[in-house]
Amino acid sequence: MKLSKKGASPFFTRSGLMRGGVLIAVLIVMPQLFPQHWIWNMMFFTVLYAAMSVAWNLIGGFAGYPSLGHAAFFGIGAYATASIFKSSEILTNGWQPFFMLPLVGLGCAILALPIGYIAMRVRANIFAIVTITLLFVAQTLGYNLKSITGGAQGAGLSVAPFHLDIFEQPFYFAAATLLLFAMGIAYFITKTKLGMALTSIRADEDKARGVGVRTTGIKVITFAVSVGITGMAGGIWAYYLGFIYPQFAFDPLITIAIVLMTFLGGRATVWGPVLGAAILMPAQQLLAYYVGGSQIYLIAYAAIFLLIMLLLPRGILPTFLNKRRMDSMATKGDLSGTSTTPVTTGGSKS
Amino acid sequence: MHTLIQGIILGVLTGGVYALMASGQTLIFGVMKVVNLAQGAFVIASAYLAFSLFTQFGIDPLVAVLITTPLMFGIGVVGHWLFLRPLRSEDANQLSLLITFALAMLVEGILSMTYRTTYRSINTSYANKAFDIGGFSVSAVRLYGFIVSCVLLIVLYIVLQKTRFGRAIRATVQNPQSATLLGVDSVRVKAYGFGLGISTAAASGSIYGLLFPFNSGSHYDLISRLLSVVVLGGLGSIGGAVLAGVIIGVVSSVAAVTWSPTWSEMTFFVVLILVLLVRPQGMFGRVERGAL
Numbered sequence: 334m335k336l337s338k339k340g341a342s343p344f345f346t347r348s349g350l351m352r353g354g355v356l357i358a359v360l361i362v363m364p365q366l367f368p369q370h371w372i373w374n375m376m377f378f379t380v381l382y383a384a385m386s387v388a389w390n391l392i393g394g395f396a397g398y399p400s401l402g403h404a405a406f407f408g409i410g411a412y413a414t415a416s417i418f419k420s421s422e423i424l425t426n427g428w429q430p431f432f433m434l435p436l437v438g439l440g441c442a443i444l445a446l447p448i449g450y451i452a453m454r455v456r457a458n459i460f461a462i463v464t465i466t467l468l469f470v471a472q473t474l475g476y477n478l479k480s481i482t483g484g485a486q487g488a489g490l491s492v493a494p495f496h497l498d499i500f501e502q503p504f505y506f507a508a509a510t511l512l513l514f515a516m517g518i519a520y521f522i523t524k525t526k527l528g529m530a531l532t533s534i535r536a537d538e539d540k541a542r543g544v545g546v547r548t549t550g551i552k553v554i555t556f557a558v559s560v561g562i563t564g565m566a567g568g569i570w571a572y573y574l575g576f577i578y579p580q581f582a583f584d585p586l587i588t589i590a591i592v593l594m595t596f597l598g599g600r601a602t603v604w605g606p607v608l609g610a611a612i613l614m615p616a617q618q619l620l621a622y623y624v625g626g627s628q629i630y631l632i633a634y635a636a637i638f639l640l641i642m643l644l645l646p647r648g649i650l651p652t653f654l655n656k657r658r659m660d661s662m663a664t665k666g667d668l669s670g671t672s673t674t675p676v677t678t679g680g681s682k683s
Numbered sequence: 684m685h686t687l688i689q690g691i692i693l694g695v696l697t698g699g700v701y702a703l704m705a706s707g708q709t710l711i712f713g714v715m716k717v718v719n720l721a722q723g724a725f726v727i728a729s730a731y732l733a734f735s736l737f738t739q740f741g742i743d744p745l746v747a748v749l750i751t752t753p754l755m756f757g758i759g760v761v762g763h764w765l766f767l768r769p770l771r772s773e774d775a776n777q778l779s780l781l782i783t784f785a786l787a788m789l790v791e792g793i794l795s796m797t798y799r800t801t802y803r804s805i806n807t808s809y810a811n812k813a814f815d816i817g818g819f820s821v822s823a824v825r826l827y828g829f830i831v832s833c834v835l836l837i838v839l840y841i842v843l844q845k846t847r848f849g850r851a852i853r854a855t856v857q858n859p860q861s862a863t864l865l866g867v868d869s870v871r872v873k874a875y876g877f878g879l880g881i882s883t884a885a886a887s888g889s890i891y892g893l894l895f896p897f898n899s900g901s902h903y904d905l906i907s908r909l910l911s912v913v914v915l916g917g918l919g920s921i922g923g924a925v926l927a928g929v930i931i932g933v934v935s936s937v938a939a940v941t942w943s944p945t946w947s948e949m950t951f952f953v954v955l956i957l958v959l960l961v962r963p964q965g966m967f968g969r970v971e972r973g974a975l
Contacts, residue, residue, distance in 0.1 A: 631792030
């Protein structure tokens with residue numbers, strides 16, 4: 334890893350700090366303006382999914398390894414939290430489940446190391462296969478390991494002791510903290526040579542290895558960090574609901590939601606997944622409110638996904654930024670951003 | 684010993700069906716270098732079609748294959764034309780993987796809208812019949828399903844080996860650029876190859892519907908099995924997929940009779956992990972450039 338530091342921008346740019354500050358302010362102020370419970374609930378899910386999308390983006394966007402099994406770790410995190418804080422034992426655990434989250438995340442990350450190592454020995458296709466299989470194995474385990482998960486009957490957690498008027502708020506702020514943590518990692522990645530390493534893996538892994546990037550270690554650790562955050566999100570989710578079922582904890586819909594959010598906003602950007610979540614999650618909640626029924630979600634998600642892939646494959650943010658850059662140097666006729674080379678089958682990622 | 688042999692017979696018969704599904708899956712990978720995550724969804728869609736044809740018109744599911752196969756072929760060609768052909772960006776591979784995932788979701792959503800999510804099964808007159816062969820009981824449904832799968836695999840083999848179209852497909856699998864240089868219309872071959880791969884889902888759907896109860900969510904279970912089969916066989920190798928289908932069928936059925944049916948579902952994952960550890964390219968897969 335002897336990438337030159339020349340030309341790298343300073344770690345904290347003024348605009349970067351400003352954007353971060355604005356985000357924190359928005360995260361704190363925004364929900365205060367709307368005291369209704371359903372808005373808090375919507376904000377909670379938006380922020381939670383934003384955190385997961387940012388996490389997915391680390392491995393799926395920056396490194397180009399599309400994981401379809403993040404929902405497995407979401408469920409594992411949820412069930413880990415549920416089995417530590419079983420409803421039967423103590424009446425309430427107060428804030429403890431939140432403090433336990435880093436440990437849950439760490440557990441998920443450690444679990445991900447061997448899986449990532451095996452799955453990423455070969456290229457992105459096999460990785461996708463292993464991760465999607467993992468999701469259904471995890472789901473099967475969720476149904477069958479009745480002593481831990483309670484099977485299809487579900488598992489209950491001790492009730493959160495928050496006053497009903499502000500019930501959602503602690504969960505919201507926990508999710509917001511997780512989002513900031515995930516974005517901090519994404520920002521760190523874009524500003525250090527780690528980001529270059531990941532981008533080089535996505536572009537041409539053989540060449541990346543050839544110039545001395547430690548591809549295996551970087552891939553596996555990025556995957557572990559990504560699913561660690563996802564596991565923590567699962568933990569918050571479980572405590573929020575208070576009662577979880579394998580069907581919803583290991584839901585493929587979670588995977589497609591976070592992938593869709595990342596693609597909508599823009600892969601391999603710090604802000605894209607947040608933007609995608611901010612658009613899609615409220616839309617989903619409104620859809621649920623007016624239409625109802627989870628089959629509609631499936632069709633709507635799939636249809637939106639197909640449209641985005643076909644019409645806006647790079648996502649909103651990169652398309653917008655690229656357009657602005659194009660406009661600013663319109664006279665030079667530089668078209669570096671819009672590759673028109675034909676698709677060759679059997680590319681480096683096959 | 685008796686139960687073991689019984690398990691092996693069961694496994695071979697079930698494995699034949701997996702072989703048929705997986706051969707379509709691996710054919711699509713060979714031609715397009717796309718892992719088709721929607722294969723399972725199309726199998727379930729075909730099972731529902733067979734279910735409707737049986738309950739509405741009384742057409743036997745194994746005869747319905749003659750209707751559903753061309754239909755699925757058409758859906759495959761149209762699906763390719765609509766969703767996969769337009770991809771032009773540099774990471775078309777990653778995008779098409781996700782597109783097939785979205786396609787699976789779309790099919791699942793449509794199926795659960797039309798048929799609800801209750802489990803269905805196709806109860807033909809021979810559903811509970813069984814033959815007694817040398818002291819081992821062989822259920823009629825499985826035997827018929829196995830025979831139909833074998834016939835269709837032979838048809839597929841003949842199409843690929845003896846026809847001009849089959850030669851074009853095999854040429855594309857081996858080397859897409861050279862095939863194009865030799866005058867193979869790659870867009871058309873890809874579209875028909877995708878259609879052909881999906882059309883194997885039609886027959887396997889009929890048989891699957893006869894063998895197991897299914898609902899719209901069953902395709903997840905199915906796709907993880909299919910993917911394990913194609914990885915074991917080697918991505919892109921049809922012969923490998925057939926052999927791997929039978930192997931995995933036998934392993935999981937033996938695990939079911941000697942251990943527990945619930946855990947036999949895990950054998951797929953165990954096999955997948957073992958293959959990736961020992962021989963990541965599968966039994967007959969080609970080593971991709973630079974892959975370990």
